[in-house]
Amino acid sequence: MRKLLTTAAILPALWLTPAGAQTINVATAGDQNMVDYVKDFLGPMFEKANPGAKVVAVGTGPGDGGSQKIYEKLSAQMKAGADKWDFDVIVVHQKMAGQMVGEKLLADYTKKIATGAMATRDTSKNALGANVSGFVIPMFHSQTALAYNPAMVKDVPNSYAELVEWTKKNPKKFGYNGIKGGMSGVAFVTGWVYAFGGDAAKLMSGPYDGATKAAWDKSLADLKEFNRNVVITPGNAGTLDMLNRGEITMGPVWVDMFYTWMADGKLPPTMKLKLVAPGMPGQPMYYAIPAKAANGSLAEKFVALATSPEVQAEGIVKKFNWYPGIDAKHLEGKLDPAAWKKLFTDISPDDLAKKGQPFPLGQYFNEILESYEKKVAN
Amino acid sequence: MTSRRFPLSGLLLVAPALAMVAAMFVFPFVLSVVSAFSSPAGAPTLANFAKAFELYSGDIAFTLLIVGLSTVLIALASIAIAGTLTLSETPWLVTALAWLYRWPLFIPFIVAAQCMRTFLAKNGLMNNSFVTLGVLDPDSTQSFLDWRGIVITFAWKQTPFVALLLAGAMASLDRATIEAARNLGASRLRSLIEIVLPQVAPTLLVGLVLSFVTMLSVLSVPLMVAGSQPTMMTVDMAFRINSYSDYPVANALGVISYLFTALAAWVYLRHSLGQERGQP
Numbered sequence: 074m075r076k077l078l079t080t081a082a083i084l085p086a087l088w089l090t091p092a093g094a095q096t097i098n099v100a101t102a103g104d105q106n107m108v109d110y111v112k113d114f115l116g117p118m119f120e121k122a123n124p125g126a127k128v129v130a131v132g133t134g135p136g137d138g139g140s141q142k143i144y145e146k147l148s149a150q151m152k153a154g155a156d157k158w159d160f161d162v163i164v165v166h167q168k169m170a171g172q173m174v175g176e177k178l179l180a181d182y183t184k185k186i187a188t189g190a191m192a193t194r195d196t197s198k199n200a201l202g203a204n205v206s207g208f209v210i211p212m213f214h215s216q217t218a219l220a221y222n223p224a225m226v227k228d229v230p231n232s233y234a235e236l237v238e239w240t241k242k243n244p245k246k247f248g249y250n251g252i253k254g255g256m257s258g259v260a261f262v263t264g265w266v267y268a269f270g271g272d273a274a275k276l277m278s279g280p281y282d283g284a285t286k287a288a289w290d291k292s293l294a295d296l297k298e299f300n301r302n303v304v305i306t307p308g309n310a311g312t313l314d315m316l317n318r319g320e321i322t323m324g325p326v327w328v329d330m331f332y333t334w335m336a337d338g339k340l341p342p343t344m345k346l347k348l349v350a351p352g353m354p355g356q357p358m359y360y361a362i363p364a365k366a367a368n369g370s371l372a373e374k375f376v377a378l379a380t381s382p383e384v385q386a387e388g389i390v391k392k393f394n395w396y397p398g399i400d401a402k403h404l405e406g407k408l409d410p411a412a413w414k415k416l417f418t419d420i421s422p423d424d425l426a427k428k429g430q431p432f433p434l435g436q437y438f439n440e441i442l443e444s445y446e447k448k449v450a451n
Numbered sequence: 452m453t454s455r456r457f458p459l460s461g462l463l464l465v466a467p468a469l470a471m472v473a474a475m476f477v478f479p480f481v482l483s484v485v486s487a488f489s490s491p492a493g494a495p496t497l498a499n500f501a502k503a504f505e506l507y508s509g510d511i512a513f514t515l516l517i518v519g520l521s522t523v524l525i526a527l528a529s530i531a532i533a534g535t536l537t538l539s540e541t542p543w544l545v546t547a548l549a550w551l552y553r554w555p556l557f558i559p560f561i562v563a564a565q566c567m568r569t570f571l572a573k574n575g576l577m578n579n580s581f582v583t584l585g586v587l588d589p590d591s592t593q594s595f596l597d598w599r600g601i602v603i604t605f606a607w608k609q610t611p612f613v614a615l616l617l618a619g620a621m622a623s624l625d626r627a628t629i630e631a632a633r634n635l636g637a638s639r640l641r642s643l644i645e646i647v648l649p650q651v652a653p654t655l656l657v658g659l660v661l662s663f664v665t666m667l668s669v670l671s672v673p674l675m676v677a678g679s680q681p682t683m684m685t686v687d688m689a690f691r692i693n694s695y696s697d698y699p700v701a702n703a704l705g706v707i708s709y710l711f712t713a714l715a716a717w718v719y720l721r722h723s724l725g726q727e728r729g730q731p
Contacts, residue, residue, distance in 0.1 A: 136694075138694070141692070252679070253690045254674075254678070305680050307675055307676065307678050308674075314572070315572075318572060318573065318575075319574060320574060442694055446507075450506075450679070451508060451510070
């Protein structure tokens with residue numbers, strides 16, 4: 074049934090493509106900006122560089138659910154014994170990347186292309202505890218932080234503990250989207266557990282221990298109390314909307330969305346960001362190639378282009394306000410300093426290094442979400 | 452006697468339709484119920500239901516309250532609309548209303564949710580209009596993007612459907628009964644409640660039962676209009692699948708919603724069968 078539904082959901086998009094070996098299907102999880110990036114920016118560029126090639130972008134939806142749909146499709150084709158799978162390039166979240174490598178759904182390709190060696194950050198080898206080295210190249214890194222309106226917020230909190238005090242003094246002025254409306258809320262809750270739930274390092278790098286979650290009870294009870302003084306917003310965009318309309322004055326957001334909305338005039342240009350101590354999570358999205366992609370070599374070319382320093386500078390950093398997927402030093406000279414500096418206006422590279430954290434190991438991640446549902450939301 | 456023979460050709464004729472129903476409805480339905488009662492190893496269990504209640508008991512109650520309250524509001528609004536269409540003595544009002552009230556029928560839930568999201572916000576269109584008119588001052592406005600937003604969206608979207616059925620039923624009534632009541636001095640409100648409504652009650656019930664079932668299955672409205680705590684069961688089902696790929700607990704929630712719709716269906720059947728028996 075699942076297979077059937079996933080296929081039914083994706084087939085129409087594939088039917089629209091003209092037949093021919095030179096079409097590559099790029100499936101991307103994530104918000105609409107991810108699909109736009111492939112469709113409007115990368116696709117035309119690749120088609121120009123490779124005459125006769127056609128790029129078809131398929132968006133599968135935001136959050137881990139989007140990656141889940143890509144996984145179900147590939148897993149179904151593997152189980153059905155298909156020779157050629159429908160996706161040539163996929164863009165997925167960390168949790169699913171680890172699982173897909175484990176189930177041998179992905180090709181070991183990064184050594185075959187030059188840009189593979191340019192991504193050396195920990196996230197290019199390790200996805201929430203799973204070894205993904207060789208199978209993925211980060212498309213970008215993204216970070217969550219608190220956005221606030223400096224006209225209304227004078228005493229900006231520096232840490233989660235100070236934020237709790239701030240919401241007591243300013244009830245219903247802080248908003249986040251719970252855990253069911255997108256990843257910025259999930260990131261906020263994860264940061265809360267890192268801050269108050271005990272051994273954060275163990276959650277991030279293991280080893281996994283099923284008894285750990287018992288230690289979160291107090292922090293989750295406090296979070297339930299905290300929720301009384303805050304607004305639960307509908308979604309990542311919901312938080313930004315409410316900030317824009319002045320209904321809340323502070324809330325967790327994705328840094329890239331924040332700058333993009335600001336550039337589009339959907340947020341006042343005076344808004345600022347703050348990465349509070351002990352830190353908040355961020356994540357990469359990964360380029361990967363399915364093990365039996367129909368156009369594997371073209372797919373490699375596509376990823377090579379997408380992870381080249383020029384495209385990372387122009388597309389990822391300048392146009393879409395993400396942090397680069399490959400190491401920043403390769404972008405030197407490809408980018409005007411103003412665009413680079415903009416990314417670090419409110420959050421210095423030093424802050425990012427100290428307070429930008431990964432999401433926890435897959436098992437802990439699920440347990441944090443489920444404990445939240447059990448102890449905070451219900 | 453030939454007509455009583457087993458009609459093979461007739462069976463062949465309906466076979467495609469039957470196969471369609473079996474493949475597209477019965478099979479997935481059985482699969483989801485079986486999954487709800489199965490452990491990961493495949494053994495029968497109630498653990499999925501225990502977990503569904505442990506995590507989502509609040510949301511289940513919230514869902515019932517929201518849908519129940521919306522149904523009541525829909526009933527009141529559709530009676531008001533259909534009653535006005537039938538009993539009003541102001542022709543232009545009837546024309547305008549008849550033209551206007553059907554519009555939401557043609558708007559999908561997700562579009563309605565999107566409109567409400569900007570309409571009902573604290574500094575949204577509705578409150579801004581009140582502020583401009585001087586009815587409210589900017590500090591006293593509040594956001595309706597919570598349970599109230601869901602109820603308003605549901606009522607707005609489903610009222611025309613019930614009103615359409617109800618107005619049709621009222622139009623086909625024997626007008627002599629209404630006129631007799633009016634001639635004897637009953638007010639229009641009294642004729643509506645005591646004469647018209649009892650005669651169209653079965654139609655009203657059908658409309659409400661169908662609306663109840665529809666609202667129970669809407670995902671877009673709670674997702675877009677309100678924050679996620681508490682939220683409706685559809686959102687929880689989507690979350691179980693998207694975040695944990697946990698189909699069994701999502702299916703357990705599904706079975707709980709089947710029970711609610713079954714209850715509504717029972718009310719509906721009891722009435723429609725009672726109707727047939729009462730008037731052979």
